[in-house]
Structures are given as C-alpha cells and as structure tokens.
Amino acid sequence: MDVYGLVGDPVGHSLSPPMHEAAYDAVGMDARYVTFEPDDAAAAVAGAADLGVAGLNVTVPFKEAALDAVDPDPVAARVGAVNTVDFSTDPPTGTNTDVAGVERAFTHHDVDPAGATAVVVGAGGAARAAAFALAEPTAALHVANRTAERAEALAADVRESVGGEVTAGGLDSLAESVPDADLLVNATSVGMETDETPVPADLLHADLAVLDAVYAPLDTRLLREARAAGATTVDGAWMLLYQGAEAFERWTGEEAPVAAMNRALRAELG
Numbered sequence: 001m002d003v004y005g006l007v008g009d010p011v012g013h014s015l016s017p018p019m020h021e022a023a024y025d026a027v028g029m030d031a032r033y034v035t036f037e038p039d040d041a042a043a044a045v046a047g048a049a050d051l052g053v054a055g056l057n058v059t060v061p062f063k064e065a066a067l068d069a070v071d072p073d074p075v076a077a078r079v080g081a082v083n084t085v086d087f088s089t090d091p092p093t094g095t096n097t098d099v100a101g102v103e104r105a106f107t108h109h110d111v112d113p114a115g116a117t118a119v120v121v122g123a124g125g126a127a128r129a130a131a132f133a134l135a136e137p138t139a140a141l142h143v144a145n146r147t148a149e150r151a152e153a154l155a156a157d158v159r160e161s162v163g164g165e166v167t168a169g170g171l172d173s174l175a176e177s178v179p180d181a182d183l184l185v186n187a188t189s190v191g192m193e194t195d196e197t198p199v200p201a202d203l204l205h206a207d208l209a210v211l212d213a214v215y216a217p218l219d220t221r222l223l224r225e226a227r228a229a230g231a232t233t234v235d236g237a238w239m240l241l242y243q244g245a246e247a248f249e250r251w252t253g254e255e256a257p258v259a260a261m262n263r264a265l266r267a268e269l270g
C-alpha cells in the first residue's frame with residue numbers, strides 16, 4: 001500500500017483525504033492519504049522520505065518552510081512556496097500545484113486567460129499562486145490588496161520573474177481596474193464563513209470571469225453578485241480540485257480521475 005499525506009496545522013478538517021482517496025478508489029490504487037501536524041515542517045518532509053511516504057501535500061503554515069526540504073521546481077521557486085512534494089526523486093522535488101489549480105479551474109469553464117486583462121485581489125499565498133498563474137498568459141495583471149505595500153511587493157516579484165505589465169494598489173484601485181478586466185480572482189479570505197465581499201457589486205459586469213478562491217461557503221456573495229451581473233463564475237472548489245488533480249498526476253504519472261475527485265469534494269462541502 002502506498003501512503004500519501006498532508007502536512008499542515010491545522011489539518012483536521014482538510015478536504016484532501018476524501019478527495020484523494022476517491023481518486024485511489026476510482027483508479028483501483030492500493031493507497032491511503034493521511035494528515036500530519038508536525039512541529040517542524042522541513043524535518044517532517046525529510047523524515048517522510050525515510051518512512052517511504054510516496055507523496056506529500058503541504059499547507060498553511062508550512063508552504064514556505066517546505067522549500068528548504070526539497071529541490072523546488074521553477075514554479076515553486078517563483079511562487080516561493082511548496083504545496084506538493086514528490087519523493088520519487090532524491091532529493092525530493094517540490095512544486096506548487098495551486099498555480100495549476102487556478103489555470104485549470106478557468107480552463108474547465110472555457111475561460112482562456114491568453115491576452116486577457118486580469119485582477120487578483122489579495123497578496124497572500126493564494127494570491128501569489130493566482131498572480132503567477134495569470135501573469136504569463138494575460139496581457140495585463142493588476143494586484144489589489146488591503147495592505148497596498150504587499151500588493152506592490154507581489155507585483156514586483158511577478159514583474160521580476162515573469163515580466164509584463166503588472167500593476168498594484170490598495171482595494172480602492174478595484175474601482176479603476178475591475179470595469180476593464182476580463183478575469184477577476186478573489187484570493188483574500190473575505191467571504192470565508194461570512195457574507196462579505198472584497199469587490200463592490202457595481203464594479204462587476206457581464207464580460208468578467210470571476211474565480212473566488214474561498215470555498216466555504218461555495219456560493220459566496222462575490223459569486224452571487226457576479227452571476228447577477230451576468231459574469232461567468234468559478235467557485236473555489238474548482239481550484240481546490242485541480243490543485244489536487246495536478247498533485248495526483250505528479251505523483252502517479254496518470255491522468256487524475258477528476259470527476260470522482262470532484263464528487264467527493266462537493267459531497268464534503270455540501
């Protein structure tokens with residue numbers, strides 16, 4: 001039996017075990033997916049290799065610390081965070097499948113970022129993944145965050161490693177950027193377990209595709225207001241699903257059984 005798992009703190013309510021175990025059942029793999037809350041993430045990742053763990057996901061607050069325990073691939077190095085470790089190499093390889101999670105969530109909804117104008121709201125871990133996912137294909141990217149300095153810092157990182165037109169500002173800059181945007185990603189925690197939105201409804205329009213990284217609740221106020229404005233909406237479970245599918249594919253070399261994983265995830269989310 002192969003063992004995969006998740007390292008984070010807390011991980012008790014993680015949706016990854018049912019999602020990944022649904023994948024193993026769907027493809028007939030003899031494998032389990034377990035969760036760990038270590039004190040020292042880098043030591044845990046190093047120890048997992050000795051224990052014969054086949055693959056690990058890494059989540060908050062260890063995604064940055066895990067960089068020290070792996071050979072980061074170019075995506076993880078750019079983002080500065082690891083969420084997936086592959087132990088089939090020595091040293092283990094670290095990647096960041098949140099980036100593919102954003103890309104594939106849009107693709108699943110027939111939204112093509114190529115040449116688009118995008119706005120990412122937030123400057124934390126999810127926003128970094130979204131900004132690096134969108135910087136290359138889009139023609140212009142704007143990062144807006146409550147703390148404008150953090151948005152500036154993320155935009156500077158993206159400009160330095162990807163290039164292109166990347167601007168930044170506080171949340172007040174949404175008033176100028178969202179009306180002209182094709183893509184909008186909420187990568188703040190606003191809307192999580194509350195009925196708040198970081199983007200005023202009157203800025204939303206029918207030419208937008210809106211991805212909300214928040215998945216609890218699934219139908220956030222932002223998505224409801226975007227739908228009312230005629231926009232295409234993509235909920236946070238799609239990002240979660242595709243970061244998991246991408247990890248599965250890295251570990252196994254096989255196409256992920258996305259439909260089975262999606263069913264398990266949505267059953268958990270209600």
Ligand code: NAP
Nearest residue numbers: 122123124125126127146147187188189192213236239240
């Ligand atoms: P994080 O690193 O802690 O970043 C939080 C972000 O939210 C920061 O930009 C912060 O702004 C902003 N923020 C927090 N409270 C705010 C408020 N009251 N008003 C305006 N902005 C506020 O968190 P994260 O890991 O990026 O996660 C962000 C969200 O994405 C969470 O809801 C998380 O569950 C979700 N997420 C989803 C996926 C997925 O696969 N769907 C993956 C990762 C994360 P400041 O910089 O000003 O503090």
